Each structure stands twice: as structure tokens, then as C-alpha cells.
Amino acid sequence: MAGRLSKTDVVSIDDLAIDEIERVFELAEGFAGALERGEHLSVADGLIMATLFYEPSTRTRLSFESAMHRLGGAVISSADMKSSSAAKGESLADTARIVSGYADLVVIRHPHDGAARVAAEYSLCPVLNAGDGSREHPTQTLCDLFILRRKKGKLKGLTVALCGDLKFGRTVHSLIYALARFGANIVAVPTSGMDVPEYVLERLAAERNYSFATVTMDELKSLAGGLDALYLTPSGPHQMALFTRDVPLEKIPAAEPPSTLDAFYVTRLQKERLANTDTASQAYVRFDARALRTHRTHEAVVMHPLPRTDELAYELDTDPRAVYFEQAAVGVPVRMALIAWLVEQTKASRERASSVTEKIRFKAEPSPRCANSNCITRFEGAHLRPRFRLARTMDRAALPLRCEYCERELRVEFVGHARSHRYYRYDENLYGYVRSWIDEGSLAVFETVKQAEENGYEPYRRGPQREVMDSAEVATAITSLAKQIVDDLPDLTNVSIVGVVSRGAMLALRLRDAIHAIAALTLPCGAIDVYSGSDIVQPLDGTTEFGVEDRNIVIVDDVINSGWTVQRAMTALWRLGRPSGVKLAVLIDRGHRALPIRPNYVGKRIPTSRTERVQVRLATNGKHKQQDRVMIYSVVEPMKEDQPG
Ligand code: NCD
Secondary structure, X not given: OOOOOOXXXXXXXXXXXXXXXXXXXXXHHHHHHHHHOOOOOOOOOOOEEEEEEOOOOOHHHHHHHHHHHHOOOEEEEOOOHHXXXXXXXXXXXXXXXXXXXOOOEEEEEEOOEOHHHHHHHHOOOOEEEEEXXXXXXXXXXXXXXXXXXXXXXXXXXXXXXXXXXXXXXHHHHHHHHHHHHHOOEEEEEEOOOXXXXXXXXXXXXXHOOOEEEEEOOHHHHHHOOOOOEEEEEOOOOOOOHHHHOOOOOOOOOOOOOOOOOOEEEEOOOOHHHOOOOOOOOOOOOOXXXXXXXXXXXXXXXXXXXXXXXXXXXXXXXXXXXXXXXXXXXXXXXXXHHHHHHHHHHHHOOOOOOOOOOOOEOEOOOOOOOOOOOOEHHHOOOOOOOOOEEEOOOOOOOOEEEEEOOOXXXXXXXXXXXOOOOEEEEOOHHHHHHHHHHHHHOOEEEEOOHHXXXXXXXXXXXXXXXXXXXXXXHHHHHHHHHHHHHHHHOOOHHHEEEEEEOOHXXXXXXXXXXXXXXXXXXXXXXXXEOOXXXXXXXXXXXXXXXXXOOOOEEEEEEEEEOOOHHHHHHHHHHHHHOOOOEEEEEXXXXXXXXXXXXXXXXXXEEOOOOOOEEEEEEOOOOOOOOOOOEEEEEEEOOOOOOOOXX
8 A cells, every 4th residue: 555654764863854843843833823822724634544552641642642643633542562462472563564554654763772763664654753762762863953943043152061871862863963064162071970872972973973072061060960971073184184184183172171161951761761771870960950050051951752750940931041842841832843744745745765774684693683682683593684784983903894783882702704705713814705705695693603503504715925125125114104204294393193903003003213313303102902992091101191182193194094993093082182193104005995095104014815814914023023014914715715726
């Protein structure tokens, strides 16, 4: 049956473009007025909305249902999903498919992460996500943005402090994505252990020009129980811009702490989502009028998606800056607007192309399981095959995949090539291969060697090696790098060197000595370990303290392959402060880049092919002194390897 509404799902707030959100707001203003005037509307005449709520709800469900009635449409609903076939073990996919045959629009709330995506995939009619696990709640965000703009007249440039449980609060996650797109600043004030999850930050970093830095603000400290706030600003240049421009940026504007706050967005602790391992914080945010007394905060409005528990003082309710009841009230006109917008879309017969993401088809049986125990794929196992795409994070020892449903990361240690039936312990150098296997649909992933072998895979073989640089050439290259740096950077007193652990750090020290030999100046030197998960720069030999702020930093690494390592080092540096400039020095540039990063100083260019890897060995002062050497070894191409000869 062709639907009466075009298949436009709103699973994430990112499913709506900025101009579409603006249109929804325009419609919502109109409906707010029409409701006040008691007008009779027929926008949704003849349409049926089904509400499927697998979790408790007051505001979202009733405002959706009210909105549909107000528009002249009808609502069907299962009073409690416990009394529906879900209780008999029906899959969400089946329920969504069946119900979409009875209605023109499905609104779903579900406790599992990614459930709305599953419903949208199986439903014949559009699905609106009314909250799926701890992931997203896009229609709440529409209400939040609508009220914020109504109170502040704009969204761009506003500074919003998000307080409380930023880990499981789905309203917070959708709001973060939206505020970032509208160009607002975000100050995260999480309760201890309840920080914005990595997958949310990754999505922000990947899709928007957002940069992260940590600042200490006394006012926020007092609100957040002494925690430093993570400050996200849209104005700072993206880390990568440094390397993609022809003229490297010399001066990066510092992330100033906001001078004023325009809104506080307070949330309750999502108790129902806490795992045993979560440190449910005793000292949860308790927000009261005192927070609004300073000159920085007295103009701020106080928002809350509700329901509140103990985090929001009742005494605030009469304060005109407390807007949470109005925020709940606009749920009706805003959701009316969203439904009316769907009708508009249908009339304009605007079918949407499904979003193009890089999906990975797995050849291996069993296909990998999502690592998130609350992911919908863990509950719909019988029919729903987990789907992943490559994550943007990088890891030397594991292939990071991102679940298409819940967005959590899965780290895969063993990868296989399905046609040659060879398996490999993953390392960074295989990244290029893995991408081509994804393209040809022949990637297999395994949790263990045993699993690979049980599936009939055999270990891979390494091809021949040859030396491409001896110790004299390595020494010449280091001297050349030092010369390039001295010639290029006018004020060496402001320069610090950071080596990427481990060989980059060894090179950083050698480079420091080589610069000393030319310029008689010892530069501060540090090491950064991009795989450790911490953003510390370890001061190296002779350097007492390593500072980033306002310094001209030279990042040093041995080989630049894909560029992921450097990007990771940049991100870590940015978390520590604002350098005045960043340059990249590499011993070897291979010239095969996944990212548009260009080193400023290069020791030697060694264009290797996809089937070869460069390995740098550096002399250590240990007992078994080894010589500096750069080797190339080939990786036997999986498909060629089985050929005779
Ligand atoms: C929120 C939710 O369900 O995520 N409630 C709502 O829709 N207004 C917030 C919450 O439950 O804390």
C-alpha cells in the first residue's frame, strides 16, 4: 500500500536540515496562535497516527496524541506495550511492519539504543523517534530549540550549559547535535562519571567544526560539584584545517570561557539506564536560584525536559527565567508542526534518499555482535543483522567499527579476507586494505583466532623485505628536518617539539639535538601517546614542564601513512590548550593519505604501494644496540597469494 505520508523518518535530529527545522518552527508559531484562538484545524484530516510506547511517558506521548487530534487526525495506541504482542515475544521489526499497515505515521519510544532506527527500517510509513534508549530524542530537541529561540531571539552564538547526566540523557545528545549545527556554544557540566559519551563527541568532531577544550569556571564549578567543564565552541578552526590550507594558520583564536550564559539545561539522573558499573553519583546537580545570581548568569533561562526529580528546586518555578513548563507546553504546537511538515513534504512529493553511509557487509559467520549490551541488535537477534561502518577514531591494534543502530564502537582485533580465507591480526597499516575489502564486500571480522580458524580461515604470510634507508641516511634526514625547521620558524624560542609515541618520540629527541647543533638552542620536548586514551604530553628528558598554550608546536612522527595518527595527536593537543601554530615533521612521507594532511617538513619521500609497508627501526642506547634502518616489506596480496609460484 502506498502510504498517505511520504516515508520521511525522524530518527535523529540530524534527519532534519536546518531549513526544515526553521520551517517546523514557523509552522509551530502559527499553530500556537491557532490554538490560542481556538481554531478548528484539518491539516491531518483522514490520517491516523499510531503511538508505540515501550517506556513510560507523559509529556511526549500526550502531546503527540493531542497534536494529532488538534490537527483533525486520529490516534491509535496500545495502552501499554506489555499488553501488546511484544509480551508474547514479537520482534520490534514485526510490530513496526504490522502497525504501519494500520496507520499513516508511527511514533515510537523504546528502552533500547537504536530501536527507532529498526522501526523506521521495517515500517512502511514514517517513524518519529520519541526517545530510544540513551541515544536520541529529536522531537524534545525541537521543543527545546523552539523555546530557546523564543526566549533569546536567536540560537547562533548562544551559550548553553548542559548540566547533570550527559551520559544517558538522550534529550541532551540530540540537543548537542542541534546546538552545534545552529552555531551555539555548549558548556558541558556533567555530574561525575556522567560525561558526554565519546560517540557523541566523535559525531560532533566528524560532522561539525567543533573544537574541544577544557576550561575551569568558578561558577560552573560550584554548579557541577567542583568539576571542570568541557567547553565546546563552534568558532575555533577545526584541527585539520591547519594542514589542509596552503598557508598554515599561525594564530588560532583561543577558546575563551564564555562571558555570559544564556541558558541552563538541567536534566535528571537517568536511573533506569545505569549499569552496575556506573558510578551513580551521590552528589548530583542541585540547581537553584543561586546559580542565577552572578552577572554572567542573571539573564539565563532555566530549561529542563522534565520530569524532574531532586535536581531542580521548586522555588524556581515562579521565577520568570524558569521556562520548563512552557517548554513542555510547546510540545503540542511543535509536534503539530512536525506532523504538518510531513504533510507538506508529502504534497511536494519529496521522497528522501536514504542517507548514504559506508555500510559494511560481512562475509563471516557469525557476524559480529555490537559491544553495547543495550543495543537493539542484541534483542532482535533472530532477524536483525548488526550493521557497522568504519569509526573515525583510530587505534593501532584494533579496527574501530561503529554500530549503525546505537552508534557505539566495536573494536575488532582480527580481520579476514573472505575470498582468500586469510585472517590477520589488525594493525594500523592494514587500514587501506580493510577499506578495499569493505568496498568489495569481503571483510570478515573475528573476536579471536579460534573463531577465525573455526570459520576456515588461515593466518596470512609476510612477503620479502628490503632496506630503503641505512643509518647514515636516517641521520642525514634528521639533520635535514632540523634545517628545514630552523629556516622556516623565525622565533625558535617559542617552539616546542612533540613526538608521537614511540618512534616519533625518539625522533623528537634526535631532532631537538640536531636543532641544538645548528641554532645552539634546546627546545622543550614532549611525547604524546595517541593510543593511551589520555591526552597527556609527557615531558621528555631535560624538559621540566611541557606547555601547549600559545606555543608553536612541531609534531614529530616517523612515517605518515593514512594521517589518522597525526589527526589523533592534534585532537589531544587541542584538549590541552591553544597552540599559536602547529607544524608536522615526519621522517618518511609515504604519500598515501586517507586524510588531507600534508607534512611541513619531510626527511625522505618513499612512495610505497598499497601492498608494501614501511617500518622504521631506530637505534636505542640499550644493551643490544641496533642500527637505524628503514625497511620496506610487502604484504602478500590476499588474492595473489594462493597463486602458484
Ligand atoms: C525525557 C525522556 O524521556 O528522555 N522526557 C521527556 O521526553 N520530556 C527526559 C527524561 O525522562 O528525563
